[in-house]
Amino acid sequence: MNILYEDSMPYAQHYFPKLGNARAFSSHKIVADDLQDIDVLLVRSTTKVNEALLSKANKLVFVGTATAGSDHLDKGYLDARFIPWTSAAGCNAIAVAEYVLSCLMLRYANELDKLVNSTVGIVGAGHVGTALNKRLTALGIQTKLCDPPLQQQGDPREFVSLEQICRCDVISLHVPFVDNGPHPTQHMFDSERLAMLGPEQLLINACRGEVIDNQALYHCIQQGRSPTIMMDVWENEPNILFDLIPLVDVATAHIAGHSLEGKARGTFMLYQHLCQHFGLEETLTFASCLPHATALQFDHLHRLSPMEQVREAIFATYNVAQDSMLFKQQVNSADAFVYSRKHYAIRREFASVPLITGNFNPTEALYRLGFRASEGCPAK
Ligand SMILES: NC(=O)c1ccc[n+]([C@@H]2O[C@H](COP(=O)([O-])OP(=O)(O)OC[C@H]3O[C@@H](n4cnc5c(N)ncnc54)[C@H](O)[C@@H]3O)[C@@H](O)[C@H]2O)c1
Numbered sequence: 360m361n362i363l364y365e366d367s368m369p370y371a372q373h374y375f376p377k378l379g380n381a382r383a384f385s386s387h388k389i390v391a392d393d394l395q396d397i398d399v400l401l402v403r404s405t406t407k408v409n410e411a412l413l414s415k416a417n418k419l420v421f422v423g424t425a426t427a428g429s430d431h432l433d434k435g436y437l438d439a440r441f442i443p444w445t446s447a448a449g450c451n452a453i454a455v456a457e458y459v460l461s462c463l464m465l466r467y468a469n470e471l472d473k474l475v476n477s478t479v480g481i482v483g484a485g486h487v488g489t490a491l492n493k494r495l496t497a498l499g500i501q502t503k504l505c506d507p508p509l510q511q512q513g514d515p516r517e518f519v520s521l522e523q524i525c526r527c528d529v530i531s532l533h534v535p536f537v538d539n540g541p542h543p544t545q546h547m548f549d550s551e552r553l554a555m556l557g558p559e560q561l562l563i564n565a566c567r568g569e570v571i572d573n574q575a576l577y578h579c580i581q582q583g584r585s586p587t588i589m590m591d592v593w594e595n596e597p598n599i600l601f602d603l604i605p606l607v608d609v610a611t612a613h614i615a616g617h618s619l620e621g622k623a624r625g626t627f628m629l630y631q632h633l634c635q636h637f638g639l640e641e642t643l644t645f646a647s648c649l650p651h652a653t654a655l656q657f658d659h660l661h662r663l664s665p666m667e668q669v670r671e672a673i674f675a676t677y678n679v680a681q682d683s684m685l686f687k688q689q690v691n692s693a694d695a696f697v698y699s700r701k702h703y704a705i706r707r708e709f710a711s712v713p714l715i716t717g718n719f720n721p722t723e724a725l726y727r728l729g730f731r732a733s734e735g736c737p738a739k
Pocket residue numbers: 427428429448449451452455482483484485486487488505506507508509533534535536537542543544565566567591592613614615616617
């Protein structure tokens with residue numbers, strides 16, 4: 360079996376050679392000829408899998424993407440050619456939830472009481488929305504969910520309308536890119552909806568850039584009536600509206616899901632899908648490839664309030680302000696956008712970071728966010 364996989368997939372060389380003749384490609388270099396005699400194509404979101412790319416794919420029997428979003432796959436075309444495809448649903452939900460938590464800590468760093476008394480509206484209650492909701496609830500923060508497709512399917516959770524979400528203190532977007540059908544998300548936040556928001560609110564987009572009309576957002580900010588904006592994703596990446604970057608409060612390069620675990624989980628999930636699809640034995644595990652993370656010294660924080668402890672643990676593990684500062688300094692072209700994604704620093708999820716707490720019993724909330732006590736420390 361000939362397997363072609365995108366080179367930005369961590370640990371691919373650990374998993375795929377076990378299943379066949381595996382070779383890496385670069386998303387900016389791949390052409391239709393590369394697909395000749397390939398049985399399996401494995402990508403991330405930067406490779407557009409469409410008729411043009413697959414025009415010479417004479418043997419292709421499986422396509423996988425190691426990402427949650429799958430809008431870069433032309434599913435209509437794949438289905439028409441009877442080529443099965445899969446995504447890595449939920450692989451990076453924790454990473455994105457942790458990104459949003461870091462955004463919240465940044466916005467409310469000196470107003471933690473205000474954060475605890477605020478309401479976060481989550482649009483899209485799938486893997487990411489659910490992971491975020493769970494963590495906010497663990498911190499005692501009120502949430503509201505909006506997900507008409509799930510509501511129609513009979514999901515028993517309580518849902519509200521998008522209009523109600525627009526009245527929340529924080530609005531966090533976690534929908535796929537959908538440009539047709541009964542629940543489109545393209546320009547869900549257009550000039551009209553943006554005008555419903557006020558400067559006291561915070562709008563976070565870590566799903567797909569096209570969910571916010573970026574031109575409309577630019578004009579809204581120019582007119583001085585915009586909420587605080589934190590953007591991980593942009594319309595038309597990597598050729599984004601660069602003039603928007605200095606105007607938003609947090610700007611990052613579509614890296615919300617780029618924890619080491621999130622990316623590695625995506626690779627591993629494709630390995631599992633391939634084993635199942637081709638009836639092969641799964642001999643490798645997920646944990647087998649991940650390195651240990653550096654422990655976090657936490658015992659000196661015993662004077663802090665519970666929410667201050669949470670803020671410090673989050674910032675010490677992942678501080679979105681650093682990513683935003685680098686992005687704002689370095690990204691002024693499509694090439695720079697691509698470069699900054701490709702060379703993103705290693706970021707670990709909370710659950711990988713042991714806390715060294717000594718004799719001090721830190722707030723329970725940290726463990727509910729996924730942190731764990733280092734060996735020898737009192738565990739919760
Ligand atoms: N920035 C990143 O690095 C990053 C990482 C992971 C995912 N994403 C993006 O976030 C999206 C969500 O990820 P996920 O893993 O939670 O996907 P998911 O499929 O598990 O959840 C998406 C949810 O959105 C809901 N939805 C669809 N249309 C809607 C609408 N019009 N209004 C409200 N809800 C709607 C769906 O019913 C579903 O429950 C992905 O599709 C991907 O595009 C971005």
